[in-house]
Amino acid sequence: MSPSDGSSPTYHTIVALVRDQPGVLSRVSGVIRRRNFNIASLSVGHSEQEGLSRMTFVVYGDDEVAEQVTKQLRKLVDVVKVSDITRENIVARELALIKVRATPQTRSEIIQLVDIFRANIVDVAPESLIIEVTGDEDKIESLIRLLRSFGIREVMRSGRLAMMRGMPAEAEGGARERGESA
């Protein structure tokens, strides 16, 4: 939507602190849909403060697109704080549940893979296993790739969760202020 500033498009990680109000998710997703932003993932859950939730967005676009996303989100009354933390020192994780076909012949091979990836087996059934894995997207992608030959039945991914290293509250405030005066 906004003209490109020449920066090459990439995945931006944006975190938002929002009030737990009815409809807040549709407000947030509505802004994103209406403004034609390209969302790669969105995850939500309660924060450490009562009445507030945290959302992590992954948006694909150049810097100007990411800036517009944060500015448009910041306009929502229920959005208390938004920061693009892509260039900050962050920890980013995703959780995936993978249901894979497992026969008596393949089972031990799968268990070996699970060990290498430091993943967990959380359900064992006669013909399948459910594997729980956390890590960055690359790690999850590669595990899924390796499991594919066994026959994947179902994959459930949480979308990215991200947090800044160090003292997040302070640093987040800094990122916010930079955005506002920019």
Place this chain on the structure above:
Amino acid sequence: MKKSGAQLVCEALLREGVEVVFGIPGGAILPLYQTLPQYPHLRHILTRHEEGAAMAADGYARVTGKVGVCWATSGPGATDLITGIANAMMDSVPVVAITGQVSRKAIGTDAFQETDIIGICLPITKHSYQVWRAADLPRVVKEAFVIASTGRPGPVLIDIPKDVFTEQAEAEFPETVEIPGHRPVLEGHPAQLRRAVRLIQEARRPLILAGHGVLISRAWDELRAFAEKTGIPVITTLLGISAFPADHVLYVGMPGMHGAAYASLAIDEADLLIALGMRFDDRVTGNLEAFARGAKVIHVDIDPAEIGKNRKADVPIVGDVRHVLRQLLPIVPHSSYPQWLARIEQLKREHPLRVPDSKGLLPQEIIEHLSDITGGRAIITTGVGQHQMWAAQFYKFVEPNLFLTSGGLGAMGYEVPSAIGAQIGRPDKMVWSIAGDGGFQMTMCELATVVENRLPIKFAIINNRSLGMVRQWQQVFYQRSYVASCYECNPDFVKLAEAYGIRALRVTDRKQVRTAIEEACEHPGPVLVDFLVEQEENVYPFIPPGMSVKELIEDPRLRSPQAERML
């Protein structure tokens, strides 16, 4: 002492200084209506359509600077408000809309007259509430007024289930509310202000682009002082019209698709644009890539999301225009740009905006006479289309905040109800509604509201027996294939007005124009003048959508030999 939800709403509104509410009753909102007799200071204006209520609240808000309030019943009443709410959103007008809703236990069951009005209005409201406990009403109303009127203003919706209106509750009225996600920045950042001053000092052909933000923040005195101290000429956008006096030596005009050619050309030659509360709308810029390529930009806006959205700013300043101008005034240099002003004068001579010669009656001359007779001091409302552009071009506003038009949404039908809101908000002012015969028919039911409330509004119907702007586009872009744009049947507007008890005149000849306008001005009550104008008259100049000033089409009848050479 316990009070009903309906009583709490009325009291909360009175505490916000509300004097008037526009609306129409219905089942879900009836409990609120039935408490009105207890609150004689809350004046209710019964409109004939909810769109009229929403747009009247919008017009009232624009002229008074206060929050406009409208309400409607659930379902169809609520959906009828939508165009007015969207209009307030697009033009940043503070409006609080209250809708009745079906009872709490019926919500979600597709009950009779149930509509998810919150869901429908999500993209066209600044914020919204559905209230589930009567005790919350005072706080919600307070928050709604704060959100609607501060920062970048906009509409806030409060949806109230019928049984919440009747619920008895003990409630306190908060003096202040804490809204963590709503902290508008008013003052500009000092470092950015210093950078702005430096850019201004370096500029040789600077221009001020004044938008609606100047009027919203009521910064017309500051704008004038700033322009006079710096000597920088002023351009106003459609919604910025009347932010700067049209008879001032530094006034240039309106640019853009149907703006004055010289204003668009001046932007093209400028080396600095000081954008004040305007958002580089495509009707102003045309092709963004070609827009003001040689100019640096200082962009002042209270909404950070507007800065850099369409046009990159060299100096972004987040803040309220009035505050920022007050900060800038003492630190900007005294200056003047005689060469630049002479160049703009030359552009004005070479690309004049004046009424072309014609045998038939032209809308442009009607507006020129109207401007002359009212001295540029009447409140003018318009619909959308050709008459709107002619009003913007030919009415010379010499006082601030007199021009009410649907800029962002471009909603036909705005001309009549906005005049009602304006006249109620400013009973001291003469209000002229310049209407298209198309748009007028969308809300002309509100003539009853005009009469019922003894509003002395003057209506000038620019009657071209067509959807003029559509017809013009068909002429230019579709080889005169006039599909569904010329009316075969219009009502007799004079008889129609008379049926409502409104004095009415018809003008077919240019010799009658002045006397008709004068007669309307002198008559103490409402008057409608039906001006039968040329059907095929076009609005010039015209920069086709997506094009730049290089593709500007001027009125062939006005082309001076000099201009001819330039083209």
